[in-house]
Amino acid sequence: MAEVKSRVNVYSKLTVVSSRPIGPGKTHCLSGLDQSMGLHTLHTIFYYRVNPFPNSDLTNHRVSLSEHLSSYPAVTGRLARAEDDEWLRSARGSEELDLTAWEDMPDDPSIWSPFRIQINDFEGGGLAIGLSCTHMHADLTSLLTLVKSWAELHRGEPISHPPVFHRQLSSNTNTKSTEFYAKKSKAEPLPQVKMATATFRFSNLMIKQCLSQIHVTCPGATPFDALAALFWMRILKLKPPAHNHTRKLSICIDFRRRMNPPLPLGYFGNALHFSQLPLDALDGDILGHVAATRLVHLHVAEVRDEEIWSTIDWFESNRGQSMPHFRMYGPELTCVSLEHTIDVLGGENGNNGTCQSLMYEVMFKKDERPVHVSCHVGNVEGKGLITILPSSEGGLGRTVMVTLPEEEIDKLCEDEAILGLEPAMIMNGRK
Structure with a gap:
């Protein structure tokens, strides 16, 4: 069977970093449960009927994202080894993943981004935001709160669910x-x-x-x-x-x-x-x-x-x-x-x-909710x-x-x- 050409064209790639640099030597240790997810990745797509970024100007959303990432050092860090629109009606399930950006971890993870965001602007109107990450870093709930918090910050509103990065561990018996x-x-x-x-x-x-x-x-x-x-x-x-x-x-x-x-x-x-x-x-x-x-x-x-x-x-x-x-x-x-x-x-x-x-x-404009959300x-x-x-x-x-x-x-x-x-x-x- 001949390979089907993707309908998604990539126009530019940009890097967004935290607006406040993290001091040297700071680390975030992945838990044993986090590390067990090492074979998997997560890909979430939010579809909007109307482009939530007016006049196709994406500068403001990059500014708000940069500020937002200051609260999520685990997202901007690098891994170190220790020892209803037309698309929704017509797209194939596999084709949807073209709306997210991803590449597998290289031999040197210090130059590799474990989180990727892709902004997809449809010719017929509407927009999709695709977010991908390693499953070691986060689960689906973490991704949802990350994007929702970004949207709240973008609207100038308080964050409903601030990030928490540590939990207390407790020993237990076998079950x-x-x-x-x-x-x-x-x-x-x-x-x-x-x-x-x-x-x-x-x-x-x-x-x-x-x-x-x-x-x-x-x-x-x-x-x-x-x-x-x-x-x-x-x-x-x-x-x-x-x-x-x-x-x-x-x-x-x-x-x-x-x-x-x-x-x-x-x-x-x-x-x-x-x-x-x-x-x-x-x-x-x-x-x-x-x-x-x-x-x-x-x-x-x-x-x-x-x-x-x-x-x-x-x-x-x-x-x-x-x-x-x-x-x-x-x-x-x-x-x-x-x-x-x-x-x-x-x-x-x-x-x-x-x-x-x-x-x-997840509303970047008030009352403009996604019309569909996919999670892979x-x-x-x-x-x-x-x-x-x-x-x-x-x-x-x-x-x-x-x-x-x-x-x-x-x-x-x-x-x-x-x-x-x-x-x-x-x-x-x-x-």
Whole structure:
């Protein structure tokens, strides 16, 4: 197949530095959990219907970014080794990554920028801001608060979630979570398979109708529970019976607000907890959607401080040893939740139809919210990745981004159970 030429033209590259230089000798140590993300990158794109920088003058946003970076020394530093517009309707899932700038780490990381921002001005109007970084430096919540804080500073308003770079560590005993990580760290690499991504947008109304049926047996079920179960079950039907990895769902949640006391939302780094949910003793039968939703809901609800602290301690105790990096997003099917970003503004999740997520409060001009936000994880292999995000509609509306082996993605886009919830197909297509 002939290579498709990119529709994105790069006109210039600029470096933005902190307006206040950081003194010599200052370092920011990555945690053991941060270092475990070494194989992955993050790429987030914010789409705006109207260019938030008037008259195409980008000078002011560079000035505000330079000032903003003074509060984020970890972003401007260098790694040292220790010992709805037209694009959204027509772009392929792989093509979207052209809206972010990235290059892999060179042999000498002291001259390499771990954070990249790309400003994309569309011919037909609108603008997209693409931000990429190493996953070692930050998780998706960190990226969202970074860009939101920049937008607030650009508007001359106080920063809602100031950055925090350190957390208190605590030793703990082994738990089932540490056993899961230890097993992942020793897993043999899987054969490389070409992956593709599709994006589904589900309306507030359709998710509300779906949950009304589920709440009879699982009153506390969230949109994440229902959609994680739905996509898990439908993807499971696409896999051969011998693919046991798909019968185990790795669930990734943010633990900032699950700690006691909770970490500030502005904590900058990785605050992610991965746990495994297996389908045991099914005797070959596929679990019903309602039962699978309850299974996911109970699993997420049962994640406690002890599990989280034990994994933090496990990563710290293995830091600096000969253990190689391993894929946190794989080899089993992985599902990522961003439910924690929804009620940070005080709205009740699911009860307030106008409640917006943190990512849709990134406004460089007052009341000019993004019309869509995409979040990609780089170097995903194995059985696939499901990322469940808030949508621009607010309330119960959700966007689901799915990365699967290429031959499976088209089948998923035609799945009757998924199409029964009438999703809008934002982007899909093979690489």
